[in-house]
Amino acid sequence: VYIIDKVERNALQVNGHPAFATEYTLSSNGIRAMDVRTNTWCAGGGSLGDGRWIDIGGNPGVDGSFDGDGGFAVRFLTPCDNGGCQWDDNPANALSTRRWYPAVEPMNDGGVIIIGGTKFGGYVNDASRNNPTYEFYPSRGGIKTLNLLVNTLPANLYPLTWLLPSGRLFIQAGRGTAILDPNSGTETRIADVPAAVRTYPGSGASVLLPLTPANGYTATILMCGGQNINNWTPSPSLVNRPASNNCVRITPDGGGSWSGDAPLPEGRTMGNFILLPDGKIWLGNGARTGTAGYGTGSYLIGSSFAKNPLRTPVIYNPATRSFSRAGLGTSSVARMYHSSAILLPDGSVFIAGSNPNNDVQTRLFPTEYRTEKFFPWYYNHARPQPIGAIPGRLSYGGNFFTIRLRGASLQGLTPGVAATRSKAVIIRTGFSTHGVNMGQRYLQLNSTAAPNSDGSISLFVSQVPPNPALFASGPAFLYVVVNGVPSIGRQVMIGNGIGSQPTLPVQRLPGP
Numbered sequence: 001v002y003i004i005d006k007v008e009r010n011a012l013q014v015n016g017h018p019a020f021a022t023e024y025t026l027s028s029n030g031i032r033a034m035d036v037r038t039n040t041w042c043a044g045g046g047s048l049g050d051g052r053w054i055d056i057g058g059n060p061g062v063d064g065s066f067d068g069d070g071g072f073a074v075r076f077l078t079p080c081d082n083g084g085c086q087w088d089d090n091p092a093n094a095l096s097t098r099r100w101y102p103a104v105e106p107m108n109d110g111g112v113i114i115i116g117g118t119k120f121g122g123y124v125n126d127a128s129r130n131n132p133t134y135e136f137y138p139s140r141g142g143i144k145t146l147n148l149l150v151n152t153l154p155a156n157l158y159p160l161t162w163l164l165p166s167g168r169l170f171i172q173a174g175r176g177t178a179i180l181d182p183n184s185g186t187e188t189r190i191a192d193v194p195a196a197v198r199t200y201p202g203s204g205a206s207v208l209l210p211l212t213p214a215n216g217y218t219a220t221i222l223m224c225g226g227q228n229i230n231n232w233t234p235s236p237s238l239v240n241r242p243a244s245n246n247c248v249r250i251t252p253d254g255g256g257s258w259s260g261d262a263p264l265p266e267g268r269t270m271g272n273f274i275l276l277p278d279g280k281i282w283l284g285n286g287a288r289t290g291t292a293g294y295g296t297g298s299y300l301i302g303s304s305f306a307k308n309p310l311r312t313p314v315i316y317n318p319a320t321r322s323f324s325r326a327g328l329g330t331s332s333v334a335r336m337y338h339s340s341a342i343l344l345p346d347g348s349v350f351i352a353g354s355n356p357n358n359d360v361q362t363r364l365f366p367t368e369y370r371t372e373k374f375f376p377w378y379y380n381h382a383r384p385q386p387i388g389a390i391p392g393r394l395s396y397g398g399n400f401f402t403i404r405l406r407g408a409s410l411q412g413l414t415p416g417v418a419a420t421r422s423k424a425v426i427i428r429t430g431f432s433t434h435g436v437n438m439g440q441r442y443l444q445l446n447s448t449a450a451p452n453s454d455g456s457i458s459l460f461v462s463q464v465p466p467n468p469a470l471f472a473s474g475p476a477f478l479y480v481v482v483n484g485v486p487s488i489g490r491q492v493m494i495g496n497g498i499g500s501q502p503t504l505p506v507q508r509l510p511g512p
């Protein structure tokens, strides 16, 4: 796991100064400090079609002798297994405008769109600092204005953005919502998000629900919690203000109106949705009162604008549209402003952060260096062990591949029943920061299955559907899931790097 952090007096050193980036090795619980040229706080990021990660923007330098201005930075990382890779933070790649809290979303050409942000930090955005524009990497020629970000001040940072199957972009910021056609630049305002501000510092949780054959690969976005505030001037009542428990969903390619969903069991700001391989969605981190951000004021808790941390997650089931916390454990660690979470290959959720402070603090709501894992219900079940060649690279359309699962992988089911309860899914974990996992996406591959006479089953799995806007090219984990229990995820590459993606005719799957 690659972690980039805030420049402050972290104890870990690299090249004679506090480190603000590390490579964390899950198997050994070891860390390797990495040196980055510019301040990575608070950047956006995502994966690219060629397997690199891109990290955009940040803060001015704090010390200046070792951390350059991150506002214009474009940083690249080619992940490695040998402990030798470093962030490439070359000034030659710099943006032409400053971006702090920009959104980054993978695009159907394997590049990314970079949206919004403010030029300099603050509790909320304002017209003097706003950067209401978007651009692309690789460049599609200059930067363009996004009126949504002109008209949704001040709580419109880290605009919540998804590439839709239609190739258009859904963008939600402040109360506003828009659809952007990235090819023509046409921007269409649609209905405002009801009930709460979901972007920072209201900071609701948001997620694109799993794209599946059963829902026709239709994109539906779920947003939960946040804060229903119009006046963002900090006041003593702010830290005690209950967060919203409201959830809403929208299917932007299908009419684009919001509808209500199951309410959260309690209000939550700074929650973080994580797509699990079984198709359910973990919601953790955050607080019951207040907002994201930190500042100064005797009424704050240390510097925190939030209190009453929520230490117990909930699980959302898209099939029943309901939340459950039955059997879920409670953490001892507060995970509020500046927390993150990400799915790991073994199906657990890696959780880090919380730092509502300007520099390292040990007081109540401290700078939190402890990481944790959440283990979903399936963690200790005998995991399916797929046999057969899972391709290292999946194409858009093309020939199916066959996975075999022995009896021991079938969760105690008969082969005939297991065949009806097996699937293969690809998940992009996304770039996690501030409760937002940019680029996070779940797609169930089309499949059929048949029992074999030796007690095993064969799972016939299609490639990714022939539409790169369903799942942008680049890295993902592939899980084989039997009765909800996932295999250990295998890293696969989707598509064909950066550029126009070839699509192929879809080979018909064997009948059930």
Ligand SMILES: [Cu+2]
Binding pocket: 042, 338, 434
């Ligand atoms: Cu931040």
